[in-house]
Amino acid sequence: MTVPIQCAPDETFVLNLGPQHPATHGVLRVKLTMDGEYVVKAEPVLGYIHRMHEKMAESGTFAQFMGNTPRMDYLSALSYNQGYVMAVERAAGIQVPERAEYIRTITVELNRISSHLLWFGAFVLDLGGFTPLLYAFDDREKILDLLEHVTGSRLTYCYYRFGGVYNDIDDDFITGTRAFIKRLRSRLPSQYHDLVTGNIILIKRLKDIGIISQEICRKYGATGPVLRGSGIKYDVRRNEPYSIYPELKFDIPCYKECDSMARYMVRMDEIEQSLRIIEQALDKLPGGPVQAKVPKTLKPAAVDCYANVEAARGSFGCRLVCDGDKGPYRLKLRSPTYSNLSLFGEVAEGMLLADALAFMGSLDLVIPEIDR
């Protein structure tokens, strides 16, 4: 249990955590006011890798911004592809072929698993366990190989196109994906749950640490596993269905404990649910084209539309305002980690340094996506 500070400390000092620190996974700086090992005040300082993605969108055409989307959250790049593509398709009124929607779902769920696997490794690394990281990378490697086979890149995918996908999937990909599902299902109980989830040290580090109440979630707009770990069953794939998700059977993992362990369990369960989704989508995969007929230069009428997808870290929103020109008049991106990090300062107050860092790891931060 975190012991709250009873009285105002006599003497505090400021600890600059970052921008270069092993636990911040990137260039995040957190200004911690400390009383001994207790955090009195935590203030995330952002902006170290701000690249003005939104401005870039305004100055180019619709297609030119495609390459920027995977550079926001490089760990679940396809969700960001999908969010942007969906917004443009809504603006231009493009109908996506069914096969393309299925391929999008399969690849985006594979990407979600790879993102969660990397988070798992990095999180256990934050807690001082080095080995599970490499076991997770072993499985993640298989996903990267599969996705490289269809998309041509391993990390910053730019696979989706307005009205479809860039490349059709082949039998190699389908058999490879089925083999991967079998492999991960056999490894999840032994290499992940037996080794890590059941570990007494891990449980003691995570149980009742970093409790995010539902009020705080609402206050800061937390989404994704952070929200579902606090007992709110909200998932964009279910609550605002898009693509082919209404046709598929899957559960939304949700834990009421609100602590770091709940968020851990949500993500581990989501890996299993994503496997279910991929399996069903592969079974139902229809034939047909993967790309609708779309004019080379898109010129949608002046509209204002919004697309929302469930990325690995929460809901990613794209608000697109068009003025009838070749590019967006304004593109507002709503990234989940930005909101999820915002609550760090309030929750981390009174925590021990080690717990605060474990809590930060449980939020699953990707810094380029916060700064955009």
Add this chain to the structure above:
Amino acid sequence: METSIWRPILFLVGIMAFAGVNAAWLGWCERKGAGHIQRRIGPKEVGPYGLWQPLADGIKLMTKQLLVPQGVDGILFRVAPVLMMIPAITSMVAIPFSEGLQARAIDLSVLLIFALASIGMMAILLGGWASNNKYSLISAARSVSQNIAYEIPMLITVITIVMVSGSMNMEEIAKDQMGGFWHWNIFRVENGTFLYMWISFLIFFICSVAETNRAPFDMAEAESELVAGHMTEYSSMGFGLFMMGEYLNIVVGACLTTVLFLGGWDCPLGLLPGVWWFLLKIYILIFSFIWIRWTYPRTQIYKLLNLSWKVLIPFSLVNLLVTAVFLKVF
């Protein structure tokens, strides 16, 4: 024999060589062991199986500059790494590797080793304090509270051993356990009753993991929290000495465990006792240290202290009482 000048010189050279080789190649063992545990190869480029990696690392560390940042306490900053190494090497003087294979037969050798081990903790404290870095300072404070907490149960279990063996001389304690594994202190039977010495062994082993600052108790060097803890500001051989001192402490801890609980140089079946059994035992123990480090996540400082004060100390005290009762009453 005692008056001859050659014996101390030979032992001095021998111990320095043993310490040096261990400090260097245990780093290789750890990296190779970690590699195989993590399904990768580990060092492989320098020499066969990467065996010359420690030499390459050593040359690299020695040719680098020892940076002394502005605002540090210069003298303490330079003294601390040396203070880490010296007690670790010195405590090897008292360790009996085999019958007669001991640099100096000291009557209170157990006490000497514990006294020297406490100096090693001072090195972390001084290094962390002198670095003038907040992470180092937190690390220093953590390691002091950790070492105090874990020395108590460790010493209580040692008292149990001393009571059973009736001696504080390491050689006597080892000789007392000759003749097969059923004579070892870990399975000790006294007056027809089985003493639960394996509990003492377990407590002692956990404490030695904590005393040597190894994962899952590596509070002082928690790299994901404190960057590198007390070593953050050290470069070149300053850092190298800390690392070597850490490995030597592990060797000393393993030697101590072997002598106190595992029969020293005795063969498990009572055949051919000798120094090879001693070495085999300490390397098995060291491997288990490595194995534990690469398996478990790190605990948290308050949980660590709770484990010591609320679990290990009561258990070791009860164990001490029970052993005393069995020894004296029955």
